[in-house]
Amino acid sequence: MLLCACASAPVQQVSPRLFSSAPRDYSLPNDSWSAEMRRLYDQYDQEPGGGGRWKRLPSYNRFLKYATAGGQCLSRLVQSRARLFTRNIKEPGAAFEYAIFINEEEKRAVCVFQAGHLLEGPPGHVHGGAIATIIDNVTGACATYISGFVLTANLNINYCSPISLGSVVLVDCAVDRVEGRKTWVSCRITSADGSKLHTEATGLFVSVGVSHLFTG
Numbered sequence: 349m350l351l352c353a354c355a356s357a358p359v360q361q362v363s364p365r366l367f368s369s370a371p372r373d374y375s376l377p378n379d380s381w382s383a384e385m386r387r388l389y390d391q392y393d394q395e396p397g398g399g400g401r402w403k404r405l406p407s408y409n410r411f412l413k414y415a416t417a418g419g420q421c422l423s424r425l426v427q428s429r430a431r432l433f434t435r436n437i438k439e440p441g442a443a444f445e446y447a448i449f450i451n452e453e454e455k456r457a458v459c460v461f462q463a464g465h466l467l468e469g470p471p472g473h474v475h476g477g478a479i480a481t482i483i484d485n486v487t488g489a490c491a492t493y494i495s496g497f498v499l500t501a502n503l504n505i506n507y508c509s510p511i512s513l514g515s516v517v518l519v520d521c522a523v524d525r526v527e528g529r530k531t532w533v534s535c536r537i538t539s540a541d542g543s544k545l546h547t548e549a550t551g552l553f554v555s556v557g558v559s560h561l562f563t564g
Protein backbone atom coordinates (compact mmCIF):
# COMPACT_ATOMS: atom_id res chain seq x y z
CA MET A 349 0.00 0.00 0.00
CA LEU A 350 1.28 3.50 -0.79
CA LEU A 351 0.45 6.19 1.73
CA CYS A 352 0.83 9.86 1.00
CA ALA A 353 -0.24 12.27 3.77
CA CYS A 354 0.16 15.41 1.64
CA ALA A 355 1.55 16.31 -1.72
CA SER A 356 4.94 17.43 -0.38
CA ALA A 357 5.50 14.51 2.01
CA PRO A 358 7.61 11.59 0.84
CA VAL A 359 5.67 8.55 -0.30
CA GLN A 360 6.07 5.85 2.32
CA GLN A 361 5.99 2.12 1.72
CA VAL A 362 4.16 0.34 4.57
CA SER A 363 2.84 -3.10 5.30
CA PRO A 364 -0.60 -3.61 3.69
CA ARG A 365 -2.06 -4.93 6.99
CA LEU A 366 -0.78 -2.08 9.16
CA PHE A 367 -3.51 0.42 8.32
CA SER A 368 -5.88 -1.92 6.61
CA SER A 369 -9.42 -2.34 7.93
CA ALA A 370 -10.09 -5.19 5.52
CA PRO A 371 -11.47 -8.18 7.43
CA ARG A 372 -9.23 -11.20 7.77
CA ASP A 373 -9.97 -14.01 5.34
CA TYR A 374 -9.41 -17.09 7.49
CA SER A 375 -9.37 -19.45 4.52
CA LEU A 376 -6.01 -18.15 3.29
CA PRO A 377 -2.81 -20.06 4.18
CA ASN A 378 -0.98 -19.07 7.36
CA ASP A 379 2.22 -20.14 9.08
CA SER A 380 0.48 -22.78 11.18
CA TRP A 381 -0.41 -24.83 8.12
CA SER A 382 1.59 -28.01 7.64
CA ALA A 383 3.24 -28.81 4.31
CA GLU A 384 0.48 -31.36 3.70
CA MET A 385 -2.24 -28.76 4.32
CA ARG A 386 -0.54 -26.33 1.96
CA ARG A 387 -0.07 -29.00 -0.72
CA LEU A 388 -3.78 -29.90 -0.66
CA TYR A 389 -4.81 -26.25 -0.64
CA ASP A 390 -2.61 -25.58 -3.69
CA GLN A 391 -4.04 -28.62 -5.42
CA TYR A 392 -7.60 -27.22 -5.26
CA ASP A 393 -6.59 -23.58 -5.67
CA GLN A 394 -5.14 -24.37 -9.10
CA GLU A 395 -6.42 -21.32 -10.87
CA PRO A 396 -7.07 -18.58 -8.30
CA GLY A 397 -9.44 -16.00 -9.73
CA GLY A 398 -9.54 -17.88 -13.01
CA GLY A 399 -12.07 -20.20 -14.54
CA GLY A 400 -10.94 -23.31 -12.70
CA ARG A 401 -13.27 -26.11 -11.61
CA TRP A 402 -12.80 -25.31 -7.93
CA LYS A 403 -13.65 -21.98 -6.37
CA ARG A 404 -12.33 -21.14 -2.91
CA LEU A 405 -14.88 -19.66 -0.55
CA PRO A 406 -13.53 -16.74 1.47
CA SER A 407 -14.22 -17.14 5.18
CA TYR A 408 -14.72 -14.40 7.76
CA ASN A 409 -15.60 -14.45 11.46
CA ARG A 410 -19.23 -13.52 10.75
CA PHE A 411 -21.46 -15.12 8.14
CA LEU A 412 -22.95 -11.72 7.29
CA LYS A 413 -19.64 -9.87 7.17
CA TYR A 414 -20.46 -7.73 4.16
CA ALA A 415 -24.27 -7.62 4.21
CA THR A 416 -25.67 -4.14 4.73
CA ALA A 417 -29.05 -2.67 5.61
CA GLY A 418 -29.72 1.05 5.29
CA GLY A 419 -26.01 1.57 4.69
CA GLN A 420 -25.01 -0.15 7.96
CA CYS A 421 -23.16 -3.45 8.27
CA LEU A 422 -25.52 -6.17 9.53
CA SER A 423 -22.64 -7.79 11.41
CA ARG A 424 -22.50 -4.63 13.56
CA LEU A 425 -26.28 -4.32 13.94
CA VAL A 426 -27.02 -7.97 14.78
CA GLN A 427 -25.35 -9.34 17.94
CA SER A 428 -22.22 -7.32 17.31
CA ARG A 429 -20.11 -9.47 19.67
CA ALA A 430 -21.12 -12.72 18.01
CA ARG A 431 -18.49 -14.69 16.10
CA LEU A 432 -18.75 -17.69 13.81
CA PHE A 433 -18.13 -20.81 15.92
CA THR A 434 -15.36 -22.13 13.65
CA ARG A 435 -13.60 -18.76 13.38
CA ASN A 436 -13.71 -17.42 16.92
CA ILE A 437 -10.15 -18.28 17.93
CA LYS A 438 -7.59 -15.91 16.53
CA GLU A 439 -4.46 -17.94 17.26
CA PRO A 440 -3.48 -19.56 13.95
CA GLY A 441 -3.45 -23.35 14.10
CA ALA A 442 -5.14 -23.67 17.51
CA ALA A 443 -8.57 -24.84 16.38
CA PHE A 444 -10.30 -25.06 12.99
CA GLU A 445 -7.92 -24.38 10.10
CA TYR A 446 -9.75 -25.00 6.87
CA ALA A 447 -10.50 -23.83 3.38
CA ILE A 448 -13.60 -24.80 1.41
CA PHE A 449 -13.63 -25.17 -2.36
CA ILE A 450 -16.84 -25.43 -4.39
CA ASN A 451 -17.33 -27.18 -7.69
CA GLU A 452 -20.65 -25.80 -8.91
CA GLU A 453 -20.89 -28.03 -11.97
CA GLU A 454 -20.52 -31.22 -9.94
CA LYS A 455 -22.47 -29.77 -6.96
CA ARG A 456 -19.57 -30.70 -4.72
CA ALA A 457 -17.57 -29.08 -1.95
CA VAL A 458 -14.24 -30.18 -0.58
CA CYS A 459 -12.62 -28.83 2.53
CA VAL A 460 -8.99 -29.21 3.53
CA PHE A 461 -9.08 -29.33 7.31
CA GLN A 462 -6.24 -29.22 9.83
CA ALA A 463 -7.49 -29.87 13.36
CA GLY A 464 -5.71 -27.88 16.08
CA HIS A 465 -4.92 -28.83 19.67
CA LEU A 466 -7.96 -27.03 21.14
CA LEU A 467 -10.26 -29.52 19.42
CA GLU A 468 -9.30 -32.46 21.61
CA GLY A 469 -11.83 -35.12 22.58
CA PRO A 470 -10.23 -38.51 23.24
CA PRO A 471 -6.54 -38.01 24.16
CA GLY A 472 -4.62 -36.79 21.11
CA HIS A 473 -7.68 -37.00 18.87
CA VAL A 474 -10.41 -34.70 17.60
CA HIS A 475 -13.66 -34.30 19.57
CA GLY A 476 -16.74 -35.78 17.87
CA GLY A 477 -18.55 -32.47 18.25
CA ALA A 478 -15.75 -30.68 16.42
CA ILE A 479 -16.00 -33.24 13.63
CA ALA A 480 -19.78 -32.69 13.50
CA THR A 481 -19.12 -28.94 13.35
CA ILE A 482 -16.83 -29.11 10.35
CA ILE A 483 -19.26 -31.50 8.62
CA ASP A 484 -22.21 -29.16 9.30
CA ASN A 485 -20.17 -26.26 8.02
CA VAL A 486 -19.02 -27.86 4.78
CA THR A 487 -22.27 -29.66 3.93
CA GLY A 488 -24.09 -26.42 4.82
CA ALA A 489 -21.84 -24.39 2.54
CA CYS A 490 -22.40 -26.91 -0.26
CA ALA A 491 -26.20 -26.78 0.19
CA THR A 492 -26.16 -22.98 0.47
CA TYR A 493 -24.16 -22.64 -2.72
CA ILE A 494 -26.63 -24.79 -4.65
CA SER A 495 -29.94 -23.87 -2.96
CA GLY A 496 -29.49 -20.43 -1.36
CA PHE A 497 -30.17 -19.77 2.36
CA VAL A 498 -30.69 -23.07 4.20
CA LEU A 499 -30.72 -24.36 7.77
CA THR A 500 -29.62 -27.83 8.87
CA ALA A 501 -32.71 -29.91 9.64
CA ASN A 502 -30.99 -33.27 10.13
CA LEU A 503 -27.43 -34.57 10.37
CA ASN A 504 -26.46 -38.26 10.62
CA ILE A 505 -22.86 -39.15 11.36
CA ASN A 506 -20.95 -42.43 11.48
CA TYR A 507 -17.58 -42.07 13.19
CA CYS A 508 -15.46 -44.79 11.56
CA SER A 509 -11.92 -44.04 12.79
CA PRO A 510 -10.47 -41.32 15.05
CA ILE A 511 -8.77 -38.24 13.61
CA SER A 512 -5.41 -37.33 15.17
CA LEU A 513 -4.96 -33.77 16.41
CA GLY A 514 -2.74 -31.82 14.00
CA SER A 515 -3.49 -34.11 11.08
CA VAL A 516 -4.91 -32.91 7.78
CA VAL A 517 -8.03 -34.52 6.38
CA LEU A 518 -10.28 -34.03 3.38
CA VAL A 519 -13.98 -33.35 3.87
CA ASP A 520 -15.70 -34.25 0.61
CA CYS A 521 -19.40 -33.40 0.13
CA ALA A 522 -21.90 -33.67 -2.69
CA VAL A 523 -25.49 -32.61 -3.15
CA ASP A 524 -27.39 -35.84 -3.78
CA ARG A 525 -30.77 -34.37 -4.58
CA VAL A 526 -32.96 -31.29 -4.28
CA GLU A 527 -36.72 -31.57 -3.88
CA GLY A 528 -38.74 -28.42 -3.25
CA ARG A 529 -37.21 -26.77 -0.16
CA LYS A 530 -35.14 -29.84 0.77
CA THR A 531 -31.51 -30.42 -0.17
CA TRP A 532 -29.76 -33.68 0.74
CA VAL A 533 -25.98 -33.69 1.03
CA SER A 534 -23.63 -36.61 1.68
CA CYS A 535 -20.16 -36.29 3.14
CA ARG A 536 -17.02 -38.36 3.72
CA ILE A 537 -13.96 -37.42 5.73
CA THR A 538 -10.81 -39.26 4.66
CA SER A 539 -7.10 -39.04 5.28
CA ALA A 540 -5.32 -36.58 3.00
CA ASP A 541 -4.35 -39.36 0.55
CA GLY A 542 -7.89 -40.77 0.58
CA SER A 543 -6.78 -44.20 1.82
CA LYS A 544 -8.45 -44.08 5.24
CA LEU A 545 -12.12 -43.37 5.93
CA HIS A 546 -12.64 -41.39 9.15
CA THR A 547 -16.27 -40.30 8.99
CA GLU A 548 -19.39 -40.64 6.85
CA ALA A 549 -22.41 -38.36 7.13
CA THR A 550 -25.62 -37.28 5.46
CA GLY A 551 -27.43 -34.01 6.00
CA LEU A 552 -30.83 -32.57 5.15
CA PHE A 553 -31.03 -28.83 4.64
CA VAL A 554 -34.25 -26.84 4.36
CA SER A 555 -34.40 -23.61 2.40
CA VAL A 556 -35.54 -20.61 4.42
CA GLY A 557 -36.20 -16.96 3.77
CA VAL A 558 -33.67 -14.44 5.10
CA SER A 559 -36.13 -13.38 7.81
CA HIS A 560 -36.14 -16.95 9.25
CA LEU A 561 -32.37 -16.62 9.80
CA PHE A 562 -33.01 -13.68 12.15
CA THR A 563 -36.31 -14.57 13.75
CA GLY A 564 -36.15 -18.42 13.81
Ligand SMILES: CCCCCCCCCC(=O)SCCNC(=O)CCNC(=O)[C@H](O)C(C)(C)COP(=O)(O)OP(=O)(O)OC[C@H]1O[C@@H](n2cnc3c(N)ncnc32)[C@H](O)[C@@H]1OP(=O)(O)O
Pocket residue numbers: 405484485486488489492498499500501502528529530552554556564
Ligand atom coordinates in the same frame (compact mmCIF):
# COMPACT_ATOMS: atom_id res chain seq x y z
C1 LIG B 1 -21.21 -20.11 2.81
C2 LIG B 1 -20.97 -20.44 4.26
C3 LIG B 1 -22.04 -21.33 4.75
C4 LIG B 1 -21.86 -21.64 6.19
C5 LIG B 1 -22.80 -22.73 6.48
C6 LIG B 1 -22.98 -22.87 7.95
C7 LIG B 1 -23.81 -24.07 8.15
C8 LIG B 1 -24.34 -24.08 9.53
C9 LIG B 1 -25.71 -24.59 9.44
C10 LIG B 1 -26.31 -24.63 10.80
O1 LIG B 1 -25.69 -24.96 11.75
S1 LIG B 1 -27.95 -24.22 10.89
C11 LIG B 1 -28.24 -24.29 12.66
C12 LIG B 1 -28.86 -25.59 13.08
N1 LIG B 1 -30.17 -25.72 12.51
C13 LIG B 1 -31.25 -25.10 13.05
O2 LIG B 1 -31.14 -24.40 14.03
C14 LIG B 1 -32.56 -25.33 12.36
C15 LIG B 1 -33.71 -25.38 13.35
N2 LIG B 1 -34.92 -25.84 12.64
C16 LIG B 1 -35.70 -24.98 11.94
O3 LIG B 1 -35.46 -23.77 11.92
C17 LIG B 1 -36.85 -25.56 11.20
O4 LIG B 1 -37.24 -26.79 11.78
C18 LIG B 1 -36.50 -25.82 9.69
C19 LIG B 1 -36.16 -24.49 9.01
C20 LIG B 1 -35.35 -26.81 9.50
C21 LIG B 1 -37.74 -26.40 9.02
O5 LIG B 1 -38.87 -25.68 9.43
P1 LIG B 1 -39.90 -25.09 8.39
O6 LIG B 1 -41.13 -24.72 9.17
O7 LIG B 1 -39.29 -24.03 7.55
O8 LIG B 1 -40.18 -26.29 7.40
P2 LIG B 1 -41.22 -27.49 7.58
O9 LIG B 1 -41.32 -27.97 8.96
O10 LIG B 1 -42.47 -27.06 6.87
O11 LIG B 1 -40.49 -28.61 6.73
C22 LIG B 1 -40.18 -28.43 5.33
C23 LIG B 1 -39.91 -29.81 4.78
O12 LIG B 1 -38.70 -30.32 5.43
C24 LIG B 1 -39.01 -31.54 6.12
N3 LIG B 1 -38.26 -31.53 7.38
C25 LIG B 1 -38.09 -30.51 8.24
N4 LIG B 1 -37.33 -30.87 9.27
C26 LIG B 1 -37.00 -32.17 9.05
C27 LIG B 1 -36.22 -33.12 9.76
N5 LIG B 1 -35.61 -32.80 10.91
N6 LIG B 1 -36.07 -34.35 9.24
C28 LIG B 1 -36.67 -34.68 8.06
N7 LIG B 1 -37.41 -33.82 7.34
C29 LIG B 1 -37.59 -32.60 7.83
C30 LIG B 1 -40.51 -31.46 6.38
O13 LIG B 1 -41.04 -32.77 6.55
C31 LIG B 1 -40.99 -30.81 5.11
O14 LIG B 1 -41.00 -31.76 4.07
P3 LIG B 1 -42.12 -31.69 2.91
O15 LIG B 1 -41.87 -30.39 2.20
O16 LIG B 1 -41.85 -32.90 2.07
O17 LIG B 1 -43.45 -31.75 3.63
